[in-house]
Amino acid sequence: MVQGTANWNTEQTAEWLQEYVDDWVKFYRKHTNEGNVASYIPLLKEVDPDLLGITIMGRNGMKISSGDIGQQFTLQSISKLLTFIVACMTRGISYVLNRVDVEPTGEAFNSIMHLELNELKKPFNPFVNAGAITVTSMLEGKTSDxxxxxxxxxxxxxxxxxxxxNVDVYESERDSSMRNRAIGYYLLEIGFLESDLNITLETYFKQCSIDVTVDDLAKIGVILASDGVDPDTRExxxxxxxxxxxxxxxxTCGMYDASGKFATYxxxxxKSGVSGGIVAVAPPRVREENLPFLDGCGIGVFGPALDEKGNSIAGIRLLRHIASQWDLSIF
Ligand code: DON
Structure with missing residues (x-):
């Protein structure tokens, strides 16, 4: 473990941490060949599966980036986090939570099973597709734009x-996503949608197709680590x-049916997405030892080779390693 310096917020320690993270990225890149890029959206298949990049952004201003950091990728399911936040900010928390629950499903992200089996009054949570499409239908405005x-x-x-x-990715998903159309029609039938079905699906496919980088995800993460305040501007x-x-x-739900393992390890x-992105949030923590990022940080990872649950295979392993080395767990 990296230890033994009085102040982690110096150029020298940043250089030191950089060397560690470079080594870890090099090591975990080898694990990309154990996963596969998403293929159900035709355009996502064309990405190089060996890519792996990470940015760690501290609330204290320190930033460590390593690997394929310039690479752009689409938000995919990470967008569900943003639509949930926007819906809560514009419609109010109780409005949203009256219409979508906050319980994990233990099922795949695009499963429709729970909706039908349990005759639910609302979808399980905003991160499974049924809940996410319901939340998207709550966004104000008559067009997807x-x-x-x-x-x-x-x-x-x-x-x-x-x-x-990313218009190409948007069109690729729009023209291939029969499962999401099926979920949409089912939501329409049981009266959960608050907007026109086609507009809602168009909005959902577009929100999934917004291009970002690992730096962007780390910034979103560090703002969440600060309970919504930008640590740079204090806004x-x-x-x-x-x-x-x-x-x-x-x-509880961000890594789908792998959320329990992710919380444990x-x-x-x-929150993950099928393009291979993960945004992670390490809030400030109290530790006796001297450790990096005690003040909290946001982490953005990109590794498009996925495990069977649809999460970045090397990205999760890299995060697990860093969390254990720096004792990032909130528990
Ligand atoms: O609904 C879909 O199929 C995608 N646009 C988003 C799914 C996704 O990213 C699931 N993540 N692991």
Whole structure:
């Protein structure tokens, strides 16, 4: 374990940590060949499966980046975190939670089984597709672009630039995603949708297709680690209560039916997407030992080779290693 310096917030310790993270990325890149890139969205198949990149951004301003950090990738399911936050900010927390629950399903992200089996009054949580599409239908505006605007505005506030829509990925998912259409029709039948079905699905496919980098995910993570406040500007971007609920959902449902294992072996709130991105949040923690990022940090990872649950295979292993070396677990 990296130990033995009085102050982690110095250039020298940043260099030191950089060497460790470079080694770990090199080591875990070998694990990419144990997974497969997502193939059910045709365009995602074309990505190099060996890519692996990470950015760790401390609340104290320290930033460590390593591997394929310039690579852009689409948010995919990580967008569900943002639509949930925007829906809570625009419609109110109780409005949203009256219409979508906060319970893990233990099922795959695109499962429809629970909805039908249990005759639920609402979908299980905002991170399975049924819940996410329901939340997207709550966004205000009559067109998909109007519904997406507050998501882009939130991203622009957090990242300092307006990310772009990857039109090719959007069209690829729009033209292939029969399962999401089936989920949409089922939600329409049971009366859960608050907007026109086609507009809702168009918005959902577009939110999944916003391009980001690991730096962007780390910035989103560090803002959540600060309960919604940008640590650089001290501006509150997300209300504290919304940030807290979002983190609770990330911990319990963010890695789908692998959320229990992720909480056990990594121990921080996180949200993954099938393009291979993961945003993780390490809140400030109290430890006797001298450890890096005690003040909290956000972590963005990209590794498009996925495990059977749809999470980045090397990304999870890298996060697990870092969390154990730096004792990042919230437990
Ligand atoms: O709904 C879909 O199929 C995708 N656009 C998003 C799914 C996703 O990222 C699941 N993540 N692990």
């Amino acid at each position: 109007l519904k997406l605007e507050p998501i882009f505005e939130l991203l622009e506030k957090m990242l300092g630039y307006r990310p772009s829509l 509150e971007i997300i209300p504290r209560q919304v940030a807290r609920i979002a983190k609770a959902l990330m911990l 990594v121990g921080v709130p996180a």
